[in-house]
Amino acid sequence: MTDMTVLPGAGMDAFFKADGIAIIGASDDSSKIGGRPVYLLQKYGYKGAIYPINPRGGEIQGLTAYKSVLDLPKAPDLALIVVPAEAAVAALKECAEKGVKAAAVLSAGFTEAGPEGAALQDQMVEIARAGNIRMLGPNCLGSFSVAEAVIGSFSIVLEDNMPLAGNVSIISQSGNIGSYVVQNVSRRGLGVARFMATGNEADVDVADGIAAYADDAETGLILTIMETCRNGERLTYALEKARKAGKPVVVLKIGSTESGQKAAASHTGALAGSDAVIDAVLRRYGALRVHSVEEMLDVGHAASMLLPNRLPKGKRVTVVAASGGFGIMMADASTQAGLTLPDLSENTKRRIQEAVPIAGTNNPVDASAQMSSRPDILTKMLSALMEEENTDAVELFLSLSLYNKRLRGVYMEGLREVRKAYPDRLLVVTSAGPADAVAEINAMGIPVFPSIDAAAKGLAGLARLGELQTLAEPTRFDGKVEKLDASAFRNEYASKKALAASGVSILPEQIVTSADEAARYAAEFGFPVVLKIVSEDIQHKTEAGGVVLNLTNEADVRAAYERILVNARAYKADARIDGVLVTPMAKGGTELIMGISRDSVFGPVVMVGMGGIYAEVLKDTAIQQAPVTEEEALQMIRGLKMFPVMDGARGQARADVKAAAATLAALSRFACRHADDVAEIDMNPVLVRPEGEGVVALDALIIPVGQASVSH
Amino acid sequence: MTDMTVLPGAGMDAFFKADGIAIIGASDDSSKIGGRPVYLLQKYGYKGAIYPINPRGGEIQGLTAYKSVLDLPKAPDLALIVVPAEAAVAALKECAEKGVKAAAVLSAGFTEAGPEGAALQDQMVEIARAGNIRMLGPNCLGSFSVAEAVIGSFSIVLEDNMPLAGNVSIISQSGNIGSYVVQNVSRRGLGVARFMATGNEADVDVADGIAAYADDAETGLILTIMETCRNGERLTYALEKARKAGKPVVVLKIGSTESGQKAAASHTGALAGSDAVIDAVLRRYGALRVHSVEEMLDVGHAASMLLPNRLPKGKRVTVVAASGGFGIMMADASTQAGLTLPDLSENTKRRIQEAVPIAGTNNPVDASAQMSSRPDILTKMLSALMEEENTDAVELFLSLSLYNKRLRGVYMEGLREVRKAYPDRLLVVTSAGPADAVAEINAMGIPVFPSIDAAAKGLAGLARLGELQTLAEPTRFDGKVEKLDASAFRNEYASKKALAASGVSILPEQIVTSADEAARYAAEFGFPVVLKIVSEDIQHKTEAGGVVLNLTNEADVRAAYERILVNARAYKADARIDGVLVTPMAKGGTELIMGISRDSVFGPVVMVGMGGIYAEVLKDTAIQQAPVTEEEALQMIRGLKMFPVMDGARGQARADVKAAAATLAALSRFACRHADDVAEIDMNPVLVRPEGEGVVALDALIIPVGQASVSH
Missing domain, CATH: 3.40.50.720 (NAD(P)-binding Rossmann-like Domain)
Known part of the structure; x- marks a missing residue:
C-alpha cells in the first residue's frame, strides 16, 4: 500500500x-x-x-x-x-x-x-x-x-507459553526481530497486548499497526520496529493518532548507519528514505527513537509500568547508593545519557541525615550501609527524597544486596512502604538480581533496571517521552500545490526573484548588459558593489573568473564588467550569457546555508547549516520535513553545534536568528507550494546580520525536478 | 603512598x-x-x-x-x-x-x-x-x-561459593565495585585469579596491584577500577610493566563527567587530576579505558578467553545472521562502535552460496534459516568465513535458536567442528540464552555476548586492545629539570625569546622605545608590520588599544607608535611599559592554539587546538602528558575534529602540520625542562603556513608557578 x-x-x-x-x-x-x-x-x-x-x-x-x-x-x-x-x-x-x-x-x-x-x-x-x-x-x-x-x-515465542498479558503492543516489519522483542519483553516480566509482523507490507503496514494500537483499549505503549518506511503520510498520520490517544510510541528504526542502510536496501528491496529525515520526522511527531533492542526494553519496561500518568516531567534525577563508588558511576552514566543531577533542598538534606546520620547528602546521595540497617530507616530516607520538589525521578542502586536474605527483607519492606505512601512519584531501582527479587520489586510498580547504564538510558528515554508528549502539533502544508514558472530555474537572478516573492530577503540587484548600465546601477545601489556573470551554462562562477567583489567606484565597475565577459568567453566559448549581475556588497554577519531537497518518502525536506569551511568539515546541519513554522525553524538553528557563534560567543554581536528562522520557514513553504516542480534549492550563503538587521540570501539556485537526482 | x-x-x-x-x-x-x-x-x-x-x-x-x-x-x-x-x-x-x-x-x-x-x-x-x-x-x-x-x-562474593578459578585479576579502590565486578565476571562463566581492594591507599595502591598482576603467572587479564589516581608516576610505571608482560589492562576510571568528578572528589577526598589527562595517559600507556561495568565485562569476557594471542589484528568484522533484520542491526551497532564491515572476497561468496544457495553474501551475511538445516551446512558456511582473509573477526547471531532443541543441536555440532578446524580465528556468538547453551559455547572457547550491542562494544574493545599492544613505548623526560630565567615570565617578548631558544619558531621582532626606532626596524623587517604594546601590566592588549595591524609605511608606523602609548596610558595610567614590539605582519595559513598546563597528578600537560571562534565554541582540543615526540604531536593534531581544514579540505592548501608537530613537541620538552617554574604557557595563535613553509608562534606568554592556579 x-x-x-x-x-x-x-x-x-x-x-x-x-x-x-x-x-x-x-x-x-x-x-x-x-x-x-x-x-x-x-x-x-x-x-x-x-x-x-x-x-x-x-x-x-x-x-x-x-x-x-x-x-x-x-x-x-x-x-x-x-x-x-x-x-x-x-x-x-x-x-x-x-x-x-x-x-x-x-x-x-x-x-x-x-x-x-x-x-x-x-x-x-x-x-x-x-x-x-x-x-x-x-x-x-x-x-x-x-x-x-x-x-x-x-512465532517461536508461542512455543512453550503464551507471553504474559499486559499493555505493551508490538508492531514490526521483521517477524524475527518482533519475536525477539516479545521474548525479551516477557523476560523482563512485562505483559504484551498485541503483536503483528507486517512482512512485505502489500496492504497492512507499520502505520496500520500504530494506528490500530492507538485505538485499542488494551494497549498502553506501542513498540515499533521498522526497517524502512514506504509511505511518509501514512506513518505521520498514525503517529499523530497515537499521540492524541496519549500512547507513547517507541521506534527502533534499524539501518541508521551507512552499512546498516546498505544492508536494509538489499534486504527489503524498498527505496529507503534518508535515515536523517526519518529521524527528524519521528521526533517531530512525538515518537521516541531508540537504537537497540536493549534501549527499547529499558525505556519500554519503565514506560509501560508508569502509564498513563507517571512519566517524568523533566530530566532531573536523584541517585542513591550505599557506596560512594556506585554513586559516581550513576552520576557519570546519568550525565552521559542527558540527565541532570539537581542539588537537593536543605530540608531534604536535613531529613536524610535525620534518618542516616553519616549519609552524604549531595546528589549522588551516599546513603551508606546504614540505610539498610532497618526498614523504617530506609523508608524515612526515601520518603525525604519522594517529597523533594527539585527532582523528577529517584534511582536507588542495590548492588548485591538482594542476594543477602536480611538485606532483601529490609529493602522489600522499605520499598513497599514508600510505594504505598507515594504512588505517583517516580522511583526506580537498579539491581542485577536475583530474578525473583527483581520480579517482586517490579510487581510493586517500581521498575527495576538491570544495570546502571540501562537505568540511565531508560530514565533519559522516559524523560524524552514525557517531553515529546508536550510537543505542539506539527504543521502540515494545507495550501495548494502550484506550478512554478519555469524561468525560476534559469539562473541565480531568476531563482532569487522567485524566492523573494515568497518572503526570502535578497539585496537589490540588476542584470545589466553593458558597462554603462553596470556603472549606473552600482551608483544607484551604493558602493561597494559586486559583479557576477549570469549564465545557465556557468555553474562555478568564481572558477570562471565571473565574480568581482568590492568594487568601490564607477571606473572599476566598468573595467570589471568587461573583464568578466572576457573571462566567461575564455572559460566557455559557447556559454549562453544573460548578462552581468550588479548588487551591493554585503559585509558583516554570520553565514548560513539553507536548502531544500526531496526525500523519496517524506517529500520536500528543508535544511539549514552554518556556512564556511569549518562547518562544512563538521557537517553541522539540521533537517526537517517541510514545511516548518518559524518556531520549528528557530529550533533547528538553535540545534546547530555552531549556534553559540551566532548567540554572542566571545563577545560577538548576536545574529538576527529570528529573521533567519523566518527565512527558513518561508523557504520551506515555497518548497511545499511548488513540490511538483522543485527538486532542490540551494541558498548559499545566507547572510545573517546583527539582531534586528535581518538576513539576506546572497546566492540562490532552484533546480527543477528531473535535473537533480532525488536524494538517496 | x-x-x-x-x-x-x-x-x-x-x-x-x-x-x-x-x-x-x-x-x-x-x-x-x-x-x-x-x-x-x-x-x-x-x-x-x-x-x-x-x-x-x-x-x-x-x-x-x-x-x-x-x-x-x-x-x-x-x-x-x-x-x-x-x-x-x-x-x-x-x-x-x-x-x-x-x-x-x-x-x-x-x-x-x-x-x-x-x-x-x-x-x-x-x-x-x-x-x-x-x-x-x-x-x-x-x-x-x-x-x-x-x-x-x-567480601560478599565469597559468601556462598568461591568464584571459579581463572586468569582474570581485579584491582579496585572501591571494595563494593570490585566485588560487583567479581560477581559479574563469575556470572559470565569466567574465572578469577586474584582480587584486591585498596581502600584508603595509605601504602598499597592500584599501581601495586597492576604491577603485581603483571608479574603473576596466574593472571592473563587485568581489570582495574579507579576512582582517583594519586600518583601518576606509579601508575604509568605499572602500566608499562603490564604491557611488557603482554597482559592487557582494562580500566574503569569512574568520575568521567562533571557530576561524577564532583561526587568522586567528595567521596575520596583526593585531589583529582583532570579526567581528560588520565584518559590520554591511559591510552598512551596501552590501557583500554571503558565507561561502565558492562563494557568492562563485554571486553574482559572475550579478552580473557582469547589470550594470549587471539586478539584481533584490526577492526574488520563480518556479521552473520539467519535473518536480514538482525544483520542490519548488527551492521548499525558495529559501525557505531567503530568497527568496519569489509566486503567479502568472491571466493568466499561462492563458497557461502555452495553451502547455502539462497544466502545473501554481502556483509552482513544473510545466511537464511538454511544455515541451520544441517550441521555440515553450517560448518561449510562458517569455514568459508574462517578462511576469509579480509576480516579480523566473525560474529554469528543466534536470536532465539538455542531455545529450540533441534537447532541447538545443529549449532553445537557446527560450532564445535569449526572451532576445532580453525582454533586461531576469532569467532564470537551473540545469543541471549538459554544459560546452559551459552555456557556450552563459551566452554568451546567461543565467546558469547548477551546482545548485539554488547558484541559490538566487546569486539571494538578487543580491536582497540590489539591495537594498543602495538603502540610504541611512550617517551619520558630524561633530561635535567633546569631553573628558568625569571625574565621569561615578564611579557610576550621575553616569553617568546625563551621559547624560541628551545625550538619554537617566532617572527623577527624588536622592542623599541621611540617612533624612529620603530620605523627603522619596520623597514628592516619589511612591510607590512604590526605594533603591540609590551607591558606586564596590560594583559589584554587589543582591548587597551595596544595593537595596530597592517602598517604599510614608515609614517604610519610612527603614528601608530605614538597612538599606542597614548592609548596604553589612558587604559592604565601607572602601567609599567617596556616599549612597543615591532614585528612583520604574518598572513595566510591556519591558526592553532598550543599550551601547557600543570596537572596535579601527571605534571606538565601539553594542549593543541584549532584557533578561532568556531574551534573555541567546539572545544576542539587534544591533550597529552608532556613530553610528546613529534610523532605523538602529529597524532594529536590529526585527531582534531577540524583537522581536515589543514589537510586540504575544499581545495585549501595543505598546512605544514609536520612543522606544527615539531613546535608542539618542542613546547612540551620546554615545559618538562622547566617543570618546577612553569605553571602555564599560552601560544595563541600559532600560524601554520602551507606545507614546507613552517609555523610561527605569533603570541606567547609563560606564567610562573604560584601565579596561575593549578588546573583542577
Missing part, C-alpha cells in the same frame, strides 16, 4: 478480536506452519470458531476440516493463508467471496522471490481491495492478541 | 601466596568481620597456617587463638587487621616486630573519618615503612587468591 485509500488502522480489529479464524492450508501435523496455528489456538484456549481448511477435508487436530472457505457455516473475521503463493491468490478470492474481513498471508514466494512473485502479490492486493479485506503480509509472521488468544501466527 | 620509594608491585606476593595468615581481632562468630576470614579460609581449604589472634586466647572456630602476633610459632606472611583503628596501630607494630611481610587493614576509622583518623593512618604508614611491611588499606575490603584460597577479605 502506498497511498491513503485505506486509512491507517481501518478494519484492523479483525486481526486482534476475530470471532472466527479459518486456516487455509491447515495441517494435522502441529509442527508444520499449517498445523501450528490450529495447535496454538486450541492450546491457549481461543474462544472463537477454528476452521481448518484443507482440500482433503476430514478432521485436522480433532477439528472438522472444510474443503474451502466457501463451505464454512459462517464467514470468519480472519483467514490465515499458509498455502503456496500461487494457491494463495485463489484462496484470497474465496475469502473475498465469503466476506472474510482480514487475511494474514503467512506464505512466502511473493515480491521477495522475484518478478513472478511480485505479479502474484499485485493480484492479491487487487483482490483484497475489491473485496474490502485488510491483508497482512504476504511473507509475514502474522499477528496475535495475548489475553484473547487470537492467534494468527506461528 | 605518594612516591616511588617502594616500587609498584614490590613485596605483593605475600598477599596472594601467603604461607600463613594471622587474623588480628579474630572472632568466633563467623558472621562478624573478625570471624569471616577465619571461617572462609577453613571453608575453602586454605593450605597454610591460620592464626586467629585475640587477647582472650582460647579457641576460635576450632583453631588455637593466640593473644598476640608476637606469640606465634612462626611469622606469617600476611596479617589481617580487623581491630578498631586505635588498636590497629599497636597491632601493626607487633607485626613489624614479628617479621610479617604484609598486612591488610580491613578496619575503618582512618583518613576517611577525620583528622584524628588521618593521624593514625600516618603512624601506620611510618610503622609499615620502618618494618618493611606492605600495607593494604586501611578501610579496605582486602584481597584474595582464588585457586590457592588465600583469603584476606570478607
